[in-house]
Amino acid sequence: MILETNNLTMKFGGLTALSNVSLKINKGEIRGLIGPNGSGKTTFLNVVTGFYKATSGSVNFNGADISKELPHTIANKGLVRTFQNINLFPHMTALENVLTGSFCRSKDNFLLSILPRKTQEEKRMTAEAENILLFVGLEKEIHSKACNLPYGKQRLLEIARALASNPEILLLDEPVAGMNEQESLSVAELLQKLQKTGLTILLIEHHMRFVMSVCDGLTVLNSGAVIAKGTPEEIQNNDEVIAVYLGKRHKKC
Numbered sequence: 001m002i003l004e005t006n007n008l009t010m011k012f013g014g015l016t017a018l019s020n021v022s023l024k025i026n027k028g029e030i031r032g033l034i035g036p037n038g039s040g041k042t043t044f045l046n047v048v049t050g051f052y053k054a055t056s057g058s059v060n061f062n063g064a065d066i067s068k069e070l071p072h073t074i075a076n077k078g079l080v081r082t083f084q085n086i087n088l089f090p091h092m093t094a095l096e097n098v099l100t101g102s103f104c105r106s107k108d109n110f111l112l113s114i115l116p117r118k119t120q121e122e123k124r125m126t127a128e129a130e131n132i133l134l135f136v137g138l139e140k141e142i143h144s145k146a147c148n149l150p151y152g153k154q155r156l157l158e159i160a161r162a163l164a165s166n167p168e169i170l171l172l173d174e175p176v177a178g179m180n181e182q183e184s185l186s187v188a189e190l191l192q193k194l195q196k197t198g199l200t201i202l203l204i205e206h207h208m209r210f211v212m213s214v215c216d217g218l219t220v221l222n223s224g225a226v227i228a229k230g231t232p233e234e235i236q237n238n239d240e241v242i243a244v245y246l247g248k249r250h251k252k253c
Contacts, residue, residue, distance in 0.1 A: 175205065
């Protein structure tokens with residue numbers, strides 16, 4: 001087990017966004033977190049990654065309680081996320097965007113960073129960033145500005161930047177939102193490649209065909225509470241999930 005939450009509860013005044021959410025993710029699996037809009041999915045990611053502090057409950061990563069840690073500390077430990085809305089540096093190149101994700105691992109200090117000549121550390125980081133862009137299929141866009149990339153490739157670039165932080169678990173918030181079927185298929189293939197490297201992935205997504213094709217297991221939230229856990233097949237045939245989220249036409253995705 002790499003990530004575990006125990007009775008995670010998040011309240012905003014009188015609103016309970018998460019209610020006793022317990023979730024276990026094993027190393028190397030792709031776990032999907034699904035549910036209707038407003039069910040608490042993104043709030044869950046915000047709590048796990050330290051952007052919100054839970055009202056009660058705990059978050060354990062690799063056996064250690066990280067409930068009180070700050071977001072950058074959690075990222076440095078190997079728990080890295082992307083966001084719903086694309087948040088790239090638009091006028092920086094794809095390579096430069098990926099390099100920003102690796103700065104947390106840099107061994108250079110401030111004085112070295114302002115020298116006109118590249119250090120060995122910068123050369124190493126640049127080579128790693130180029131390899132990541134090759135891995136995600138963006139090697140031809142390495143020197144293109146992020147703002148000039150089509151939407152689907154900007155999404156891939158966000159994942160590439162997250163990978164530069166060398167995560168043990170990658171948390172993706174709607175990675176194929178707004179993509180067409182071919183673009184979604186490319187992301188599915190990428191996630192399966194990443195899983196083969198040993199990376200653990202937790203993803204939020206509303207694209208059910210995508211979710212059912214890539215996830216080993218699913219957890220379903222509704223109104224901040226877990227209503228079902230199981231394999232994609234089990235979730236597709238769960239009456240409560242069908243009633244509140246999937247609908248009858250999605251019963252056999």
